[in-house]
Amino acid sequence: MIIPIEEKRLCECLSVIHAAYEPIAAQFGMTDKNTPHRGHASLPLDVLQKQFQSGRSMYGYFVHDAIVGFISYTKNKDFLKINDVVVLPEYQHNGFGSALLDYVKEQASILDVIKITLGMIDDNKVLKEWYIKHGFYQVGAVQYDGAPFLAGYMEWNKGISVRHSTVDDAEAILKIYTPFITDTSISFETETPTLENFEKRVERLLSEYPYLVCEKDGVVVGYAYASRHRERSAYKYSADVSVYISPAFHRKGIGRILYMRLIDLLKSQGVYTAYAGVTQPNDVSIGFHKALGFSEVGTYHNVGYKHGKWHDVTWLERPLRKYDKPEAK
Numbered sequence: 001m002i003i004p005i006e007e008k009r010l011c012e013c014l015s016v017i018h019a020a021y022e023p024i025a026a027q028f029g030m031t032d033k034n035t036p037h038r039g040h041a042s043l044p045l046d047v048l049q050k051q052f053q054s055g056r057s058m059y060g061y062f063v064h065d066a067i068v069g070f071i072s073y074t075k076n077k078d079f080l081k082i083n084d085v086v087v088l089p090e091y092q093h094n095g096f097g098s099a100l101l102d103y104v105k106e107q108a109s110i111l112d113v114i115k116i117t118l119g120m121i122d123d124n125k126v127l128k129e130w131y132i133k134h135g136f137y138q139v140g141a142v143q144y145d146g147a148p149f150l151a152g153y154m155e156w157n158k159g160i161s162v163r164h165s166t167v168d169d170a171e172a173i174l175k176i177y178t179p180f181i182t183d184t185s186i187s188f189e190t191e192t193p194t195l196e197n198f199e200k201r202v203e204r205l206l207s208e209y210p211y212l213v214c215e216k217d218g219v220v221v222g223y224a225y226a227s228r229h230r231e232r233s234a235y236k237y238s239a240d241v242s243v244y245i246s247p248a249f250h251r252k253g254i255g256r257i258l259y260m261r262l263i264d265l266l267k268s269q270g271v272y273t274a275y276a277g278v279t280q281p282n283d284v285s286i287g288f289h290k291a292l293g294f295s296e297v298g299t300y301h302n303v304g305y306k307h308g309k310w311h312d313v314t315w316l317e318r319p320l321r322k323y324d325k326p327e328a329k
């Protein structure tokens, strides 16, 4: 049962917070010197009390009369920021954490807020996957001075979801892609593929790399995928990436959500470098790739001829992993 916390029970909440964060603080090398309150593993009672008194919303997951889980959030103008979500280690894997997250989503709906944000340790892969399972996606990552880990930022937005595509998405993807073939040189393809051929293409790409779609209220509004950079064997640790967003949804953060997830998946798949080729001029795409950590490599001049003109392609790269000895693929 989830119940608002009374001030007199903050001490019990603090025990739950300490017990849940202690293993994480140990795993990621947090000390009182490099991370404030060791990422809450040693949060002092007076700090929690001040947070409570300042109006932070706090809820407990109660089993009988004992607090075994805790969640707190702050309401900002148009979003809720989750500050803590914790379950006692011995009560984890019982769905209590999910119930707490769902509770905050319900609160968001009651408060007429469509966005929830939170910060986490970017390398905490298990936790990240857990949030992703609950409809969150990554929107950023920051390395703070002296911190022993990268801070990752996740968001949940009502109606927005990112998932692996299936062949059934081919039609919706082709609908977004077609104007870029017919009306621009952003794609060097000159004939729009038939749906049947496009389905085969999606199926082939899916078999080797992630192919993601972003849906808004159940409608595909953008997609991003990876493909082999070049065929020869030694290139197999490098991948090309591509992203297309339906024009009505540009500049709403959807490209960023898709690329951050794509990059994460490519990293864990053993890809060392992502490359993107951008037909010139396309300042938007160059700006987008640079915002996502890509840097320019160089330009192929007059490498493509489309719509009666020669086109340059600027290549950008983004290292994904430390260049150690790769595992055999």
Ligand SMILES: CC(C)(COP(=O)(O)OP(=O)(O)OC[C@H]1O[C@@H](n2cnc3c(N)ncnc32)[C@H](O)[C@@H]1OP(=O)(O)O)[C@@H](O)C(=O)NCCC(=O)NCCS
Binding pocket: 180, 186, 242, 243, 244, 245, 246, 249, 250, 251, 252, 253, 254, 255, 256, 257, 276, 277, 278, 279, 282, 283, 284, 285, 287, 288, 289, 291, 292
């Ligand atoms: C390029 C493209 C994928 C960007 O997608 P998007 O969802 O609009 O981008 P986002 O809203 O996620 O933007 C992320 C960041 O990219 C940069 N960016 C995006 N659009 C930009 C623009 N018009 N000008 C400058 N920077 C831009 C910004 O830094 C932005 O962060 P901010 O909004 O916090 O400032 C989209 O414009 C698109 O589909 N274009 C047509 C297809 C295309 O060119 N694909 C790339 C082929 S190489």
